[in-house]
Amino acid sequence: MENEHRYRTGLSELDRVLGGGLVKGSLVLISGDPGIGKSTILLQICEYLGRDLRILYVSGEESARQIKLRAGRLGVSSPNLRILAETDxxxxxxxxxxxxxxxxxxxxxxxxxxxxxxxxxxxxTQVRECTNAILRCVKSLDIPAILVGHVNKDGAIAGPKVLEHIVDAVLYFEGDRQMTYRILRAVKNRYGSTNEIGVFDMGESGLRQIENPSEAMLSGRPQNASGTCVTAVMEGTRPLLAEIQGLATASGYGTPRRMATGFDYNRMALILAVLEKRAGFFFSGLDAYLNVVGGLRVDEPAVDLAVAIALISSLKDTPVRDDTVVFGEIGLAGELRSVSHIEQRVSESFRLGFTRCVLPAHNLKNIDAKRFPDIQLLGVRNVREAFEASV
Ligand SMILES: Nc1ncnc2c1ncn2[C@@H]1O[C@H](COP(=O)(O)OP(=O)(O)OP(=O)(O)O)[C@@H](O)[C@H]1O
Ligand SMILES: [Mg+2]
Incomplete structure (x- = not known):
């Protein structure tokens, strides 16, 4: 059970995000929107942890009876789980x-x-002092503690930034509460990488790990529709395919609306500006919306090109080919810049059945094309070429 002072939680996706399990004596903060599954994941890991370890679950939100009911629903019945409803x-x-x-x-x-x-x-003050009290207590006893933290309406962890400095790791649950996918990400980790994500879906009996996240992210993808483009992002050591959707539509009001979900708003504005100035695709009189399907948040520059292609595809009402994956970073001059981990992105695309990859021409020299005989690698130099290769 214990491996280099780390406790496995029984959820390998969570262990991955923690950097290989829960480190003894560490303080972990887990945060996210209301109803996203923070209490659920904690109760769920109690069953596995409780095989060899004694767990104290303190709730200031629900009564012991409510928690026991919930534990029952999640199939958690470990006699080693002590529930305490207390706030002092x-x-x-x-x-x-x-x-x-x-x-x-x-x-x-x-x-x-x-x-x-x-x-x-x-x-x-209260949040800071309470965290410090727990910190002193668990560090002196060398036991790990997991804290649940609320977020305020801007999505930041409620309370002082200092909370994030005190703890050893901050995990963040992302995803749309209306949708079933939940993505767990480390935003800080003193004992591991912060790039790894864990992918879950929420069901009747709690959170379920998704073994094949790319497949999940692409399920329900519309066929032969304009305004959608598949890309390959790197999440830590894992490549992940994601669907980017763009919508460009006539604007009813003076200033056109721009909206981005799962992607940086300013980056989207920049890409639109480059498309207009360098590639001759005009969005100025149009509302433009962008969405990353599945509640995923992507912030890698390698996604730029797929964002551009999804928007142009909507603008021109021309679908991107169903067999094509697009990735590449866009420079301010409209040039395409090479991206990292090219072979991993290509092999994940191939694994999911795609047969064409549109990528920056510069990247072709980093890839051994002989390794991918069944996937067409289309090197392009600018956005216009990329669009022509994608449709
Ligand atoms: N009886 C139930 N049957 C099925 N799903 C349920 C049931 N009760 C809760 N859920 C699911 O679990 C989710 C709530 O998860 P959980 O209570 O772990 O969230 P939380 O992050 O702890 O929220 P909060 O910040 O409000 O405490 C709900 O959004 C719902 O999808
Ligand atoms: Mg809760």
């Missing part, structure tokens, strides 16, 4: 010191209260 952090610390559990979970840090302070729970 000093009492909780004492409890931890006397009971000495092997793992502590606090749901959520914003509901905890340090009685000596007169500010209300969830305030900056």
């Amino acid at each position: 952090i000093q009492l909780i610390s004492e409890h931890i010191r006397t009971e000495k559990p092997d793992v502590v979970m606090i749901d959520s840090i914003q509901t905890m209260n340090y009685a000596d302070l007169n500010s209300s729970p969830g305030s900056v």
Whole structure:
């Protein structure tokens, strides 16, 4: 069970994001929108952890009975799981010191209260002091603790930035609550890489790991429709295919609307400007919308070209070929710049049944084409060439 002071959680996607499991004595913050699955994932790992370890799950949000009901629904019945409904952090610390559990979970840090302070729970001071109290307690006992953190309406972790400095790792749950996919990402990790993601879907019996995320991200992709383009992004060590959707439509009002979901808004504005100035595709009188399907957030420059192609495809109402994957970074001069991990992107595309890759011409020299006899590699030099090769 214990491997280099790391506890496996029974969810390999979570272990991957943690850098190989939960490090003994570490403090992990898990955050995300309401209802995204923070409490669910914590309860779920209790079954596996509870085989050899004693777990204390402290909730300030739900009663012990509610949590037991939920645990039952998730199939968690470990006798090693102790549930405590409590918000007084000093009492909780004492409890931890006397009971000495092997793992502590606090749901959520914003509901905890340090009685000596007169500010209300969830305030900056309270959150900081409660986190410090837990930190002292678990570091001295060398046990790991996982804290749940709420987000404010801008999506940032509620409370002081200092919270993120105190803890060893910050995991963030992304995804659209309306959709079933949930993506877990490390935004900070003192014990591992911050590039790895874990992909889950939420069902009746809790979160399920997705073994083949590319396939999941592409499921339901419209055939022969304009305004959609598949790309290959690198998420840590794994390539992942994603569908980018663009919509350009006549604007009803003075200033055209621009909206991006799952992609940086400013980067989208920049790409539109380059398309207009350098490639002769005009969006100025049009509303432009962009969406990355599946609740995924992509922020790699290699996605630029697929963003451009999805928007142009909508503008021209010309579908991108179903068998084609597009990637490449766009420079301000409209040139295409090469991207990293080219062979991994191409092989993932091939694995998912694609037979054509449109990529920056410069990248062709980094790839051994003989390794990919069944996939056409189309090197292009600018956006216009890329569009012609994609449709
Ligand atoms: N009885 C149920 N049957 C099926 N799915 C459920 C059920 N109860 C909850 N869920 C799913 O679990 C999700 C809630 O997950 P969870 O309570 O773990 O979220 P959370 O991140 O802890 O939210 P909060 O910040 O509000 O505590 C819901 O969005 C829903 O999809
Ligand atoms: Mg919860």
